[in-house]
Amino acid sequence: MNKMLYGWLLAACCGLPPAYAAGSVDVLAQPALQGPQALRAVLQDVARAGARLVAVGERGVVLLSDDNGTSWRQASAVPVSVSLTAVQFVDARNGWAVGHAGVVLHSEDAGEHWSLQLDGKRAAALEVQAAEAAADQQRMAGAQRLLDDGADKPLLALSFTDARNGMVVGAYGLAMGTADGGRSWQSQMGQLPNGRGLHLYALARHDNQVYVAGEQGLLLRSQDGGGHFQALQGPYDGSYFAATVLPGGRLLVGGLRGSLFASDDGGDSFQALTNPIPASLNGLRVAGGQLLLANQAGMLLRSGLDAFVAHPMTVSAGLPLTAATIAADGAIVAVGMAGARRLAPSSSPSTD
Numbered sequence: 001m002n003k004m005l006y007g008w009l010l011a012a013c014c015g016l017p018p019a020y021a022a023g024s025v026d027v028l029a030q031p032a033l034q035g036p037q038a039l040r041a042v043l044q045d046v047a048r049a050g051a052r053l054v055a056v057g058e059r060g061v062v063l064l065s066d067d068n069g070t071s072w073r074q075a076s077a078v079p080v081s082v083s084l085t086a087v088q089f090v091d092a093r094n095g096w097a098v099g100h101a102g103v104v105l106h107s108e109d110a111g112e113h114w115s116l117q118l119d120g121k122r123a124a125a126l127e128v129q130a131a132e133a134a135a136d137q138q139r140m141a142g143a144q145r146l147l148d149d150g151a152d153k154p155l156l157a158l159s160f161t162d163a164r165n166g167m168v169v170g171a172y173g174l175a176m177g178t179a180d181g182g183r184s185w186q187s188q189m190g191q192l193p194n195g196r197g198l199h200l201y202a203l204a205r206h207d208n209q210v211y212v213a214g215e216q217g218l219l220l221r222s223q224d225g226g227g228h229f230q231a232l233q234g235p236y237d238g239s240y241f242a243a244t245v246l247p248g249g250r251l252l253v254g255g256l257r258g259s260l261f262a263s264d265d266g267g268d269s270f271q272a273l274t275n276p277i278p279a280s281l282n283g284l285r286v287a288g289g290q291l292l293l294a295n296q297a298g299m300l301l302r303s304g305l306d307a308f309v310a311h312p313m314t315v316s317a318g319l320p321l322t323a324a325t326i327a328a329d330g331a332i333v334a335v336g337m338a339g340a341r342r343l344a345p346s347s348s349p350s351t352d
Contacts, residue, residue, distance in 0.1 A: 025081070028101055028119050028151060032060030032078035039063070039072055043335035044085045044322050045283075050092030051328040054111035055335050056084035062097070064111050068327035069342035077113045078105070085156050094163045096182065098155035104168055106182050117182040120151030123174060130187040139190060142197065146172075159203040159210070167226055169200035169212060177226060192220055193231045199239075202253070202284075206245035209266060213240035213253050221267045235261045235270040242284040246291070246305050254281035258295065262308070273308045277301060282336075288326030292334075296320045300334050300343075315341050 032038075043057035053065040055072070060082055062075035082100040089095035089110075097105045102120025107113060124146035131139040146153065153171045160166035167188065169175045173196075175188040192212065194200070202213040210222040212229065216239060219232040234240075238256040245251050251263040258275040275281075279297035286292075286305065293301040298316035303309055315321055321336035330345035 027060075027082045028080055028103070028116070028121075030081045032062070032074075032081050034074060038074040040339060042337050043339055044083070045087045045097075046323050046325050046333055046335045046340065047087045047089050047095065048287075048325055048328070049089040049095055049110040052092075052110050053325070053327060053333055054087055054089065054095065055340055056087045056097050056099070057335070058083045060084060060099075062111060062114065063340065065327075065333075065340075068329045068331050069333035069340060072340060075111055075114065079114060079116045080105070080119075083154070085154060086158050088158055088160055090160050090163050094181075096158055096160060096166065096168075098158045098168050098170070100154040101151040102153050102155055102170070102174065104155065104158075104176075104182060104185075118168075118176065118185050120146075120153050120174075123153075123176055123185070123187070124149070124151075126176065126185060127187040127189055130190055134190055136190065138195075143189075146174075156199070156201050157203045159205050161205065161225075165225075167203060167210070169203055169214075171199045173197040173200060175200060175212075188226070191222075191227070192229050194218065194220070201239065201241045202243035204243040204245045204251065206249050206251075209245075211243055211245070211251060211253075211267065213243040213255075215239040219253065219267060223266075232267045235272065242281050242293075244284040244286055244291075246286060248305075252284055252291075254284055254293065256280050260293075260308075274310070275301070276310055277312055282321060283323040285323065285325060287324075288330060290326075292324040292326075292332065294321035294324050294334060294336065298336065298338070300324055300332065302332075313343065315343070 041061040046055040055063045060078045063072040084099035087097040102123045104118035105114040127143040131143040155170035158168045167177045173194045177188045200214040204211045208225045210226045212220040217234045217237040219234040220229045222229045240253045240255040243253045254260040258278040260273045260275045261270040279295040283294035291303040300313045301310040316338040319337040324334035332343040
């Protein structure tokens with residue numbers, strides 16, 4: 001099951017109000033509902049904003065924890081009620097979240113308040129402008145379809161290097177970039193060799209190298225910070241839902257049925273890594289000096305960074321996990337269909 005479909009199914013199974021399901025509410029204009037039900041929401045990602053934890057999920061829910069994941073409260077203001085799929089903070093205050101309907105949100109107060117920077121309608125208009133400027137008839141036809149469809153394409157991943165420069169990607173090849181902290185955006189769809197408009201699920205960076213991973217084995221690489229991309233010959237044809245780069249530059253990509261591959265030469269070649277749990281990987285993250293893998297079976301796998309040796313931990317009794325990070329006190333905090341789970345601090349796993 002691909003990541004985009006998984007997100008839609010979660011929305012369908014988790015008590016979405018009838019007005020939302022019928023499409024009678026403009027989710028781009030409807031702020032996230034405030035109430036105790038938010039604490040039981042399905043969560044899609046979690047990140048650190050200094051010592052604070054910020055988790056995002058269905059119906060525009062943003063949850064904050066200032067005690068390392070022991071307790072949570074809802075953010076004060078989120079301007080949309082679309083599902084949020086990913087979040088990143090570049091420092092203790094500045095962060096971005098992306099989600100369905102092509103939404104990009106920005107916070108400059110550690111996740112307390114959010115503003116809308118981009119949506120699918122504006123993203124489609126930007127791609128139309130870029131296609132017209134390139135005088136590319138095939139691209140113009142695709143851009144017009146985006147515009148005609150409206151704001152229905154989810155963004156699924158983001159990567160910011162600092163408070164100004166970032167990239168977001170999503171379904172049907174949607175890709176946008178900013179160089180001014182999101183005040184303006186430019187379409188990057190024409191820079192990606194993705195003529196079939198395959199879904200883009202993951203972004204990873206190391207210095208000037210940017211990697212994009214997607215469905216049907218799609219792997220792309222930029223060696224100039226995202227200016228130009230080339231297609232890589234990947235190790236299999238299944239979809240990749242997660243990617244990360246270790247501090248030394250090793251690229252990891254993972255996806256269906258627990259498939260996990262590593263490259264030590266910037267994506268020119270790959271080797272399979274042994275994953276003891278054959279469940280699709282939803283998240284890969286380096287945090288607290290270790291590698292965290294979240295999977296569809298509700299398990300978290302931990303490994304040291306020097307050599308990959310997976311240590312499985314059951315977290316949510318079979319309910320899918322989507323992401324995990326390390327809190328300021330060293331505890332692991334994982335999120336998914338069962339909400340947020342805090343695991344007691346422990347030492348980093350062995351690397352032998």
